[in-house]
Amino acid sequence: MNVLDKRSLGAGLGAAVLACAVLPVVLPPYWIYLAISAAVSAVIMQSFGVIVGRAGVMSLCQMSFAAIGAWVMLRLNVAEAPGGFFVWLILGGLAAVPVGIAIGLPALRIRGVNLAVVTFGFAVSADIVLSVNPFPGAQDLLMLDRPKPFDTDGGYFILCVIVFTILAVILGIIGKTRLGLSWYELRHSERSAAAHGISVARSKLAAFAISAFVAGIGGGLLVGQLSLVVPQNFAMGQSLALFAVAIMIGPHHPEGAVLGGIFGAITATIMEKISLPQDFGGILFGAGALLALRSGLSQTDMTRMRKREISARKMLKAGEEAEEKATAEGRTSETPAVPVPPTPRAAADRRPVLTVRGLTVKFGEVVALDAVDLTVPEGGVVGLIGPNGAGKSTFIATVSGFVGGQGSVELDGRPLDKLSPHKRATLGLRRTFQTTVIAPELSQYEYLTIGAGRRLPRAEADELLEFFGCPPGEVPVSIVDAGTRRLLDVAAAIAARPKVALLDEPAAGQSAAESLALGARLAAVPEKFGVSILLVEHDMELVQAVCEEVTVLDFGHVIASGPTGEVLEDPAVRAAYLGAADVPAT
Known part of the structure; x- marks a missing residue:
């Protein structure tokens, strides 16, 4: 707390x-x-x-x-x-x-x-x-x-x-x-x-x-x-009026419930005192509820959020001043090194932890995935790349259980085909989304608790946030920028210590330097946290620096799969990305 x-x-x-x-002492009987x-x-x-x-x-x-x-x-x-x-x-x-x-x-x-x-x-x-x-x-x-x-x-x-x-x-x-x-x-x-x-x-x-x-x-x-x-x-009219008050004020906070109770109790008396129809109070509540729905937050949510943001901004300012002082004194914090392209391991060292065979997904007559095979080895980072519309996000959605398909998905030898998304996540298959949606009223600590599925010790949560370059845990999500929210989403997935994390474009919207820093962190995740990674990305520099193997999709078909360097030199891969097979790889 x-x-x-x-x-x-x-x-x-x-x-x-x-x-x-x-x-009870000062109020008259009626009040x-x-x-x-x-x-x-x-x-x-x-x-x-x-x-x-x-x-x-x-x-x-x-x-x-x-x-x-x-x-x-x-x-x-x-x-x-x-x-x-x-x-x-x-x-x-x-x-x-x-x-x-x-x-x-x-x-x-x-x-x-x-x-x-x-x-x-x-x-x-x-x-x-x-x-x-x-x-x-x-x-x-x-x-x-x-x-x-x-x-x-x-x-x-x-x-x-x-x-x-x-x-x-x-x-x-x-x-x-x-x-x-x-x-x-x-x-x-x-x-x-x-x-x-x-x-x-x-x-x-x-x-x-x-x-x-x-x-x-x-x-x-x-x-x-x-x-x-x-x-x-x-009467049902009572439920409607109280619902409008709930939307407007926010009774999930005690002060909001108290205010809502007071409004519900005295509105009729006030309307009578000022000679207005009783229904006029309901109209006022309805108008307030519409305004709250438009903003997406109740009055108590906004009040509490402002207080948390003021406190968090003071904390961030103090941290920035301390970092500036450390820089001036030559005590800068270590920055993640640029990752060295991984060397493919021997087959004996690559025990499969996630195995996907013959994955096929159709939307009507459209074939989104056609008999896709992919393996994520234990302790490794594998890439899944392809142009827009190739089927990468559909692959992740199907493997994680959000989209139905044909084929088999096994996690550490256990079939997942008939399991729901939350059950797959519980067994050790976590994912992130291209569009990150995090409740703004949560703190980063609270979001990590949701992702981890347990109450994280403060030291462990701080380690995760520091590792991924996120602000202190008390900082509310409402003042965290979009790029940091993506990092927080990855941190929440890793916090659960799953067997495999499916990361859907975690570097989107980040600068080249930030992307490389993220690559260094992702490359260290398997050894530091024991989590294998399937990385979906458009940033080829990041893929080259982090992934020991890569699979390439184009229109739902696998056009190449193998060691990253060899695959990116494949003329078919360059043609899929650049429209010409004779363009040299970078």
Whole structure:
């Protein structure tokens, strides 16, 4: 946990204690009631924070999950079940979990607006069911009693704040785990998440399950506030309004959930005081949500990001000043040496770790790959080159499981043909993409944690970042340039210590000097980290300097394969690249 996180936690706990000590004493009864409504709404907003803020899923049925929690609370109350209020509260949250998972199943196939329509349909169905079947105890006016010593309005406000704080701390802890960090990556790129060994299905279903549990807890707290609820308390319009607030404010941060709860509680009162229609508040929330969607970040995201960037820029400036001082004193740091072209090893020293045979991919009548064979030896760097449209990226996508094809793929003797991308990544086959998509709100340390699939020791993470020439780990991705993001992506792939890393044009957009420096690093990767590399590149100088063997594709066919020097002298290869076989090789 960095300094900013510790300060935020301390400030949040301090604010919670202060609210519990002061507000029940100084507020009049009506405003205490509104404060309870704000605290309950803040709890429900945390459920939006998990599914909308972190995972980026458009869910419009969180109030339906809250209704399930409320129904279970009232049903247990009518039955006079053992355990009392607190046990019933937890059971109500748990009852919403399987429903949340069931609603999350369509998210495995659809996303965006289509998924929003599915969740909205569930909210409409829940409205109909609740309207026909009243909540338990409603007909006989059997009300739920608040637990002692929280039976007064002031005491119940304190209870709601305690529950909110406990959930916020737990969600904060989950947010620092690989599961919590994976939600951020899912929001930006499911393909990148799968390439890092993350099960997209499990992560999404976990987000739905946890958000449903939190919403169910919120529904139970609402019953404790009102003693008896009606279907209108959980109307689908409530879900729409809170969804808009979630998009606008960002309830995946505790302060955002609190602000969202306050807005949800006092908007109706403010509209009444200034003689405006109640629906006008929803219009304002909708407009704010549209602005947030346009920027791609909520208000709390932007606020936190600015704070992290200010701190990171101070750190980078201090590092630059230290480097300038070291240069002036003649204590410059070592730069990677220009790599020496590798000498092909004997066949006995080249045990295959990745073997691809007869790989064929067709898109309709177009043959993207035609019976391609390729082997990556243990401890080696092999190149895959070819002109644009030759099928290089299709090859990597097929080998890593993102595109279906015919043929066989074996990793260290184990067939991978029927395995999903995340399973292949888990077994030791990692890849990078031409277009790097990294959640800007993550720090480099957090991104390495996602890539490694484990909590990296700080020393190991620092070693990786220094090796690949990246800034310090606390620096957020939002202020890292595109070239450094590519290096960070490679570092994340290597951090997992896979058997083979498939690197798709990692030097794109870098200068000649930076490309050669990257080549020196890649050449050292097999010995330093025990990772073999398949390098897809257009930079022939980099390929010559790093790859002991190279395979050349042209229109999906292998036109040459063998030691790098011999292949690049092949007239067919020069013709494919330069359009003429008599152009001398460089």
